[in-house]
Amino acid sequence: MSIVFVSSLLYAESMFDAVMERIQNACDRAGRKRSEVKLVAVSKNHSVAEIEEQILSRGHRILGENRIQEWQAKALELADVEWHFIGNLQRNKVKYCLPFELIHSVNSLRLIDELQRIGESKDHVFKILLELNVAGEVSKQGAALADLEQLVDHARKQPNVALKGLMTMAPFSDDPEAARPYFEKLHTIRDRLMLDELSMGMSGDFEVAIEEGATIIRVGSALFKA
Ligand SMILES: *Cc1c(COP(=O)(O)O)cnc(C)c1O
Numbered sequence: 001m002s003i004v005f006v007s008s009l010l011y012a013e014s015m016f017d018a019v020m021e022r023i024q025n026a027c028d029r030a031g032r033k034r035s036e037v038k039l040v041a042v043s044k045n046h047s048v049a050e051i052e053e054q055i056l057s058r059g060h061r062i063l064g065e066n067r068i069q070e071w072q073a074k075a076l077e078l079a080d081v082e083w084h085f086i087g088n089l090q091r092n093k094v095k096y097c098l099p100f101e102l103i104h105s106v107n108s109l110r111l112i113d114e115l116q117r118i119g120e121s122k123d124h125v126f127k128i129l130l131e132l133n134v135a136g137e138v139s140k141q142g143a144a145l146a147d148l149e150q151l152v153d154h155a156r157k158q159p160n161v162a163l164k165g166l167m168t169m170a171p172f173s174d175d176p177e178a179a180r181p182y183f184e185k186l187h188t189i190r191d192r193l194m195l196d197e198l199s200m201g202m203s204g205d206f207e208v209a210i211e212e213g214a215t216i217i218r219v220g221s222a223l224f225k226a
Contacts, residue, residue: 016058019222026210037210040064040084042220048077054224064218068093075099086218088141094118104167104199105131107143112155119160126160129167129199134182137171152193165197166190170205179205183212
């Protein structure tokens with residue numbers, strides 16, 4: 001084993017362990033159980049070898065991807081993974097999505113319709129989250145707050161779509177505290193809708209998200225060396 005390999009392995013271990021410790025500390029601060037927060041390790045842009053070395057070798061098997069083609073290539077090589085889809089989903093790709101444990105990024109009536117259509121034809125129930133653009137940013141994928149009620153009603157009518165909760169991305173900021181109002185707001189909306197899951201928090205703000213009630217955090221860059 002080369003020195004380079006050994007040192008990169010140690011570095012990778014410390015990155016994974018550091019994130020796990022930060023999750024635990026945030027749970028402690030918030031008076032929450034660690035088991036209430038699921039870590040989705042976002043493996044986009046990382047090779048199968050990197051994923052194996054830095055994530056799977058640590059015993060963690062919950063991964064998130066945001067592009068279908070990239071995910072398909074990895075899924076062929078990696079067994080026993082709980083996959084989450086977190087990217088913009090085109091309707092013509094829904095037919096590939098049966099293996100996902102959860103689709104975090106549903107944002108339109110037409111996408112819900114396609115999930116129902118494919119789900120029915122394949123006798124499959126898609127578990128989904130509705131992605132909400134809480135901050136109302138023009139550049140973001142999520143649905144507008146004004147459209148949420150209609151999306152929820154529509155999703156709940158589809159027998160092959162199981163609406164589990166809400167997802168959001170906070171506006172980009174160097175200050176994790178800037179995300180707090182958006183996470184707090186999503187939590188309030190989730191409670192009002194009586195849904196279970198709150199997918200919020202990324203590398204820059206996952207501790208704040210845990211404090212604000214996230215049940216799923218999606219962490220990429222903090223887990224992988226650049
Ligand atoms: C890339 C991505 C993440 C992870 O982002 P990091 O800042 O690298 O942790 C989380 N959620 C979504 C939707 C993403 O596209």
